[in-house]
Amino acid sequence: MVKKSSAHHLGRRPRGRPRTYDPGQALARVTAAFWDAGYSAASLEDLTDAAGMNKPSLYGAFGNKHALYMTSLEQYRAMGREAMREALSYELPLADALRRVYTRAIEIYTAGDHGARGCFLIGTAATESVLDPKIRRVFADGLHELDEQLEARFAHALEHGELKSEIGAGDLARVACGIMNSLALRARAGDSRQVLEATAEAGVRLLCRLG
């Protein structure tokens, strides 16, 4: 694993030969490789090429392939959590907040050197989830975390009279999350940005009882 000595942390160089890579950047490039190919199909050579590191260095920094992937997933979840937190405004009207969420999601899902890749969790962890309980745990946690962020926003809207619905905040959140999941899948399937945006807008209208 990547260990920072206190010396390095304080600005003084650590003892041995210095790294030629930035751990966070290397991990992000590894994530990109996993994102394209999936966990099983991404070979260690793909990953070292992406990271610009050789195998022993990569192993020394992040452990074996499985541990590296788990770390990749955690980094992605942290990014996604923050992106959603920023987008899901409590000051904008509910519909506008949801629009920001979907717009930001579409940005993430359609980026990628080899074309749109959707959501990293959905695109790679879902496949492994049946036979790998640890990956399933992270995948499920990722879905539920978004559920909870959305549920809090819907609960706020229901409590403040911004939205009237017989459907509870939890169920509204799961539907809203589902629409986002669907954007991820459609992006990976190659659907156009226009289709993604239209689907998101229809979802917003249904959820907010507009139109």
Add this chain to the structure above:
Amino acid sequence: MVKKSSAHHLGRRPRGRPRTYDPGQALARVTAAFWDAGYSAASLEDLTDAAGMNKPSLYGAFGNKHALYMTSLEQYRAMGREAMREALSYELPLADALRRVYTRAIEIYTAGDHGARGCFLIGTAATESVLDPKIRRVFADGLHELDEQLEARFAHALEHGELKSEIGAGDLARVACGIMNSLALRARAGDSRQVLEATAEAGVRLLCRLG
């Protein structure tokens, strides 16, 4: 590929040694193996074990691993198309028709010897879709085929005054499809049947303007 001689087709035994396997059943078992592990992680040994066939026989019957997977996908799509066609009644009210669609989907998604596996396309083809254009084509076609089945039903409802909405049938269909996609992902993530059913019901209500 599996070839049937005209003699066999007419009930007369073909010339050589007879098969000890049923091609359709073997393919279904291969599908189950792919469904659990994904395309890349399913080894040829996994597949032969599942099918009860040895490697040369499997190759002779269906071609190489990629061709076998494509055939698997096609068989699944045919099953799914028929299941949706049956469930999506034009005689029942729209909400009840959608309920049947989601109920049938949940049945398929939660079956599986190693736990719920979701949708075969979403659980396995989505991952490969970025780097494999042929798989992406089948994956996208699968999504769009369901879109069209649903769109036709929504268009029918709008035309016959069963549903009033400013949102077009196409967008309604993509949202309805998205909710089903989300059921597939949540099933694979291990969510309970109860959660899946509640999410589906909330989707039906939103789509049909109930509650």
Add this chain to the structure above:
DNA sequence: TGATTTATATACCGAACGGTACTAATATTA
């Protein structure tokens, strides 16, 4: 400057991969 520490780089390991010759078995046909 020599010892120590840490990272890089090469070369290699045994195992598993997808795929295939080759042989044996089992049926029809002539």
Add this chain to the structure above:
DNA sequence: TAATATTAGTACCGTTCGGTATATAAATCA
């Protein structure tokens, strides 16, 4: 029953897999 056709089964092919032993390079510390 001999010839032919088709399948089943074994054993093996070269390649790639994830992972590691070993040697070298580059820094600090004493």
